[in-house]
Amino acid sequence: MEHLIRVQNDYDRQVLAWLRGRIGDAALQSAVHRLAGPRKPYLSTLCRSLGIRPPSRRQFAAETARIHRAVGDSYLARIREILAKAPAQEAQRQ
Structure with a gap:
């Protein structure tokens, strides 16, 4: 376009x-x-x-920030899941 x-x-x-x-x-x-x-x-x-x-530049910036936060939150949730499983897996090995 x-x-x-x-x-x-x-x-x-x-x-x-x-x-x-x-x-x-x-x-x-x-x-x-x-x-x-x-x-x-x-x-x-x-x-x-x-x-x-x-929309104004500010509105676009706010939307972009919201999307970035959502992506970051999903990655943090996944990392927390992995870390929560790590102690359980370590206990099974011993």
Whole structure:
């Protein structure tokens, strides 16, 4: 999709992924073609033409942090399971 829209930074990539999930590729391509000109449209221009306000950088950061915490928590739970089994296995060996 980046070949149709001007994406300049990571925030733009996040907004583009969010927008693709929200309205779908077909609707996004249709909107891009309506804005067609000599240059690729900016993502902000595309959002304004669709009447959609994307999440802020802070909202994306909060969501990313939430996902990272969830992943970290699942790894810690797995490590705790392994460590809980270790004393039982050591006792069986003796």
